[in-house]
Amino acid sequence: MMERLKKYEFLYFALRNTKLRVGLLIIFFFVLLAIVGPLITKYDPFAYVNPLGPQPPSAKYWFGTTFFGQDVFTQFVLGLRATFLVAVVGGGLGTFIGLLIGFVAGYRGGIIDEILNMFTNIVLVIPTLAVLLIVAAYLEVRSVFIECIFIGLTAWPWVARAVRAQTFSLRTREFVDLARMSGMNPLKIIFTEIAPNMMSYLVLTFILQFGGAILIAATLDFIGLGPTNAISLGVMMQYAVMWGALLLGMWWWFIPPGLGITAIVGALYVMNVGLDEVFNPKLREM
């Protein structure tokens, strides 16, 4: 099979790259867990199922129970779902906005670029958490969806910056000039000429956004500004610390959520590097 694959050089390298493989494997594992987990657990995440209160992992409660006797495993797998949802929607929104702004700024140049660039820089400098804190503090009820919007609206500058730089350098290439001279409308040029050449870069950017969104969401949740009636990995950690899991040594309550996040985000980063090696032959280990 490898012989046939050699024709598709990209795929071949992709599958051979250890970092990519390991990263993908870990992500798949957690995605699977997020999908299957809630189906195989018989508890409700907030239900006080263990009359004995907090207990370490056992055959009955695979990840143990919380201070209130809630099943940690159930919370964990449902939290995973929320985490992935936020990552995809929040990260996706951020990428989308960033793409739009970056493309337009890079392609048009001139005064539009200057304005957009200044705008991007301003949003970049403002510590997003501080803004989110203020806004979220005034909203009484928050859903996972709102959190996604928050994240998307504050994470886009990174993407915009990167996309703008790439568009800039691609814009002056011959094939774009050709398209422009043949009268193609600018939006079409962006999508059919520039974007495909940036595809690899875009994929890498999206992965980073994905990871970043997870971390931001976890931070927001931890401070108590996450969804008001849902469970997520960050919320788990918040409750754990709030209810003395640290002092009472209930490691099974706070270790899994943080470990999950670290594993997923770490896998994403490693995947990113692997993908970069696949796209950029110079980095490949021969």
Next chain:
Amino acid sequence: MRRYIGRKILIYGLTFFLAVSIDWLIPRFMPGDPIANMLARASVNSTAAQVMHEYYTHVFGLDLPIWQQYLNFWNSLFHGDLGRSVYMFPTPVVDVLSRAVPYDMFLLLPSILLSWYAGNHFGAFAARSKWLDNTVSPIGYILTATPYMWLGIVLAWFFGIVLDQFPIAGAYSFSLRPNLSWPFILDVLHHWFLPFASLFLVGFGGWAIGMRNMIIYELEADYSRYLEALGAPKNLIRKYAFQNGILPQITGLALQLGVIVAGALVTEVVFSYPGIGYLLLAAIQNQDYFLIQGCFLFIIIGVLLANFIIDIAYVIVDPRTRRGMTGESA
């Protein structure tokens, strides 16, 4: 170069203006009556509520036209009057904040500077050989993927509870009063160490990975190849790669400030360390409107100032900016 600095000042000025305006705007455009909300959530009894409502309406100047409220806000800002904290009534917000700032500086400055310095050197070191890279980089990835608060939690639990080597709450023991004696200083350091370590480690991972990538990129540049072809010793090439690779890391530091501030915030929460982050959380939980605003303002000013300092540092370090050619687009 003047253009570069001028541009930066413009951006920071605009940002400050925007941020402060947002700070002012938000409560006014949230649904409902902010004061009534505030009082309702603070569950004050009805007679007191009535008085407080009038007081606050007057204090907010909500009985004045909007534009005048806005101007008043800026006015009091420049007089250093950020109102009075509800949570710590009647202490002025500025006083509450200034008590917290030293702790933040104590935590943030060493961890940022040390993690940046150590991380960059470590990353450069890792880029020396494929073997080193493959054994050392994963550590960097894991560290930078770790959420700040989780590392704080784990360190607190492991070193504080399990090994019982470090305290995990407060800036100093509750039994001690602040003074300049050795026992107190040691105690402060003892309390400081875990939160510092937590911030340091995550940052370290990030910088190490970043620098490693920059070095690899520089080592493949034409000037590196030329030096190699002329038989220059490896350490000269590495020195150049390092000096060139560190430039984007400087601007990277400015960009990361928002993330670092967020990280410090949650770390303070985990360790009950009385910095601005911890204060902000308490303010939110107590619906202390003024204190929230004050914290935000402080954070924003701090970040802008830090950005500015870093930009100056960049100009000093990258000789091209002084010649009027920006190495980094403004």
Next chain:
Amino acid sequence: MSLQVEDLKIYYQTLRGDVKALDGVTFSIRDGEIMGLAGESGCGKTTLGYGLIHLTPPKKYMGGCVRLDGEELPIWDNDRMNPFRYKRVSIIPQYAMSAMNPTRKIGKMASELLSAKGVVFETILPELLRRLDLVDLSSDVLNMYPIELSGGMKQRMVMVLSTLLNPSLLVADEITSALDVSTQQAVAEMLVEFRDRDFVKSMVVVTHDISILYQIADSILVMYAGKLAEKASTGTIINSPRHPYTKLLISSLPKVGVRYAEQKLKGIPGNPPMLLNPPVGCRFRDRCPFAFKKCIEEPPFIEVEPGHFVACWKELD
């Protein structure tokens, strides 16, 4: 000095196998000779040029011997080559425009490089200034950053830098490709000047532009698909080439004064073979108008007249 290359083989390691970029070349250069190395893209000339001084992965040394002034050059060993580099063999790279560290003043970079090679900068500074003057660069450039110089100025700076330690052999890789015609002439003449003033003993000038070689080279070595096609003095190559490839190459050059409305510019139809699995026998076979059945065997590179080498069966009859 003299350079002797015997049966040098350098391959490129790729996923699909070894690309036989340089497949057994043998030639020599006399003391003071400027030899042009010409051929199409992909013929192996850059591989040869770089191979003599800086052989790095994915290029792999497969065999052969290189002798400089009778001493063998350990081109396969990166560390052992270092003492030779810059002092005995030097190179003006194709990327001369970006060959200098962008964040270092040129003078500082030069002094750091020379010190690292064991040369005291102060002692060599007067000579450096003299040479800068020779190539028409003011001594102020030492105080400037590369970005402040024009392309041509950077080129000349690199030329001076690369030859400062008077190497026996200089490899000049496509140094005129990025320049306009008049600058090309100036740069080419500077190369000759360097040789005449004994800054450099011998040169290998790698280029696809034969007209430059016509101006400055003593002899020309024509390569095709990783093998040598012909080597002779410049006059001979231009006026009486014997290898069919060389003939087609020369005839495809535009000639001054000839109007091309009357005579079509002739190119050479076809493409060079892929070097992953090169064809058996003479590699020019498929495009050669004179190919016949003996060409299925690889022709040897033979001296048919004093100083004139050809690899072609037809010429050996």
